[in-house]
């Protein structure tokens with residue numbers, strides 16, 4: 261069954277509420293004050309059953325200029341508008357304002373009811389129809405039916421019903437598969453039930469017993485009951501006027517403007533990127549950082565408009581902007597909004613949300629316009645790719661991206677899979693949905709390689725850089741991404757990764773003849789020292805050379821495997837170490853175990869070196885320590 265919501269619009273006293281009552285039998289002016297004063301103050305709700313059985317939810321809005329904010333809370337989710345114009349008065353200020361609002365919110369379709377025809381002559385009606393036709397030119401209502409009616413005599417009501425029936429047939433079905441979202445337009449208490457909220461179910465669906473979150477309040481509650489058109493149902497879907505009985509919350513804890521959604525699916529925000537169209541009949545240019553009222557869904561939030569590419573936006577112009585808000589908003593890309601000036605309060609423009617988790621833009625930022633244009637005009641795949649591109653080498657995880665898109669997870673995964681196939685996107689971690697733009701990945705690999713080369717130039721005697729040190733050279737680089745980029749470089753044959761050390765494939769420790777000769781002498785000194793190796797500084801001092809490079813030169817010998825460093829100051833020549841190892845292995849084969857004292861006597865080494873040597877063999881997994889003895893590993 262098709263779900264359709266129609267809203268009224270138009271100037272005060274033009275007969276909106278009366279017409280709704282005549283059509284539906286429901287008086288939508290329910291407040292005491294409304295009855296007393298005979299004017300609509302807040303939204304009214306009714307429903308209408310058409311000839312073919314379609315139930316149309318009707319939202320009656322106030323026409324008074326002081327209550328336009330209430331009107332705005334009602335028209336956010338409507339499919340059709342019935343613009344009401346009294347035949348005796350014609351187009352009036354709120355006729356214009358309401359039509360402009362519907363235009364900005366991109367209400368898709370509607371018609372005009374020309375009311376109070378019983379008060380005027382028929383040739384006058386023809387004139388007003390003509391005027392109205394002129395007034396609608398260039399708007400979404402251009403060419404739509406203009407139906408003369410009288411709530412008093414009943415004239416024209418059948419034509420009006422037919423007109424509505426024809427429009428309803430063309431209404432597109434809502435996104436029932438989308439994320440569940442319901443902007444709250446009323447909160448009240450019903451004795452025996454507790455707190456009830458109502459709203460137009462924007463997208464997705466909800467069931468009795470579902471847990472829902474009240475955004476942006478960080479409150480979770482349970483759905484105790486659901487009603488649509490006064491009937492209890494187990495399951496409500498997008499496009500329905502829905503009343504939800506909430507468990508575990510008091511009326512005072514929430515208000516119009518809050519949004520119901522699934523827990524964790526949305527991220528409230530203080531900043532929004534958006535397109536903004538300044539109305540052609542706005543009284544003055546909109547200045548950079550002007551304070552405005554942002555109407556989004558059923559909420560009204562104060563904030564400032566950052567114009568990103570100019571100082572002022574002239575009436576009739578359109579631009580990309582960033583809103584900086586005074587309270588958090590809950591929105592998704594492609595949501596429509598309206599802004600009103602702070603004072604005097606007047607509707608001045610509106611547009612479409614592009615990004616709900618933007619970075620704080622600086623004016624004149626490179627690429628900003630191109631970026632926003634893709635978000636505004638691109639396909640879902642192009643938008644996703646653009647966000648990935650902006651995320652650079654950090655990439656995006658689905659958990660970060662999903663609150664930032666109107667698309668459900670399955671759709672985003674599909675898009676990502678398609679982009680992986682065409683090579684535009686890589687997965688950092690397929691399982692959690694962590695993706696990186698291929699260009700960003702390529703840029704990262706190039707950056708790592710140039711960092712590596714710079715390191716080699718500055719440290720010609722070092723064989724390579726540690727992974728951690730290299731990773732720290734690129735800001736915000738995560739380990740998993742870094743390793744994948746290095747893998748790629750290694751696959752290409754550009755770098756070599758050995759355990760936790762990285763070097764450029766072509767890199768060799770550069771030694772000139774003098775250094776080579778010096779190293780030979782150093783090595784010889786350690787070889788000759790046998791099991792009593794000297795301190796490193798002593799060797800260099802004796803050779804009166806290598807000042808300042810002692811450590812690096814020694815490291816070259818260690819890297820080449822000619823010397824072995826047991827501890828910071830304990831360095832052995834590998835050959836001596838191997839001799840000691842041979843003695844130890846032979847002894848353990850014969851005697852099974854050895855104490856440090858036995859080892860000291862066996863090798864003829866001082867106590868100072870005996871322990872580091874034994875620990876070294878433990879570390880090499882040759883021996884195992886059992887109490888104060890060592891045995892061969894694997895010997896039982």
Ligand SMILES: Nc1nc2c(ncn2[C@@H]2O[C@H](COP(=O)(O)OP(=O)(O)O)[C@@H](O)[C@H]2O)c(=O)[nH]1
Nearest residue numbers: 272273274275276277278323375376410411412
């Ligand atoms: N003569 C006549 N009066 C009407 C008609 N429709 C509404 N009215 C009167 O116009 C006044 C304002 O109507 P209302 O529905 O409250 O206007 P709204 O402010 O647009 O909702 C009321 O006194 C109605 O009785 C109509 O078709 N003919």
Ligand SMILES: [Mg+2]
Nearest residue numbers: 276277299300
């Ligand atoms: Mg009214």
